[in-house]
Amino acid sequence: MKWRYSLRWMLRHIPCPGERELVSVVVKAGEPAPEAIMSRFVPGSGYAVTLDFTEIKPVKRWSEERKAAARRRNLERRVRKHAPLFADELIERQIAERPDYFYGKQIL
Incomplete structure (x- = not known):
């Protein structure tokens, strides 16, 4: 190096x-x-x-499963912080509205 x-x-x-x-x-x-x-x-x-x-390492891409887990984890953290009483319902709504995003699909 x-x-x-x-x-x-x-x-x-x-x-x-x-x-x-x-x-x-x-x-x-x-x-x-x-x-x-x-x-x-x-x-x-x-x-x-x-x-x-000077050495440039190749970019490591996350798998769809890993992206989905991170997106769901972040969604849950945000919702539970701002609306803890209705968190489960709001999380279900968000996942139902944008299933591809929360299952790790690439959005272009």
């Missing part, structure tokens, strides 16, 4: 006086900021040492 250190302009309310990124260096994960970055860093100058993680 690799990390990317860079020296970037970070003051959004002030226009950048030059390059938005002065220096960038790719290093092995866990290594401290290299000397090439730290030697050019001046505190208070508007440039900051930033760290980017």
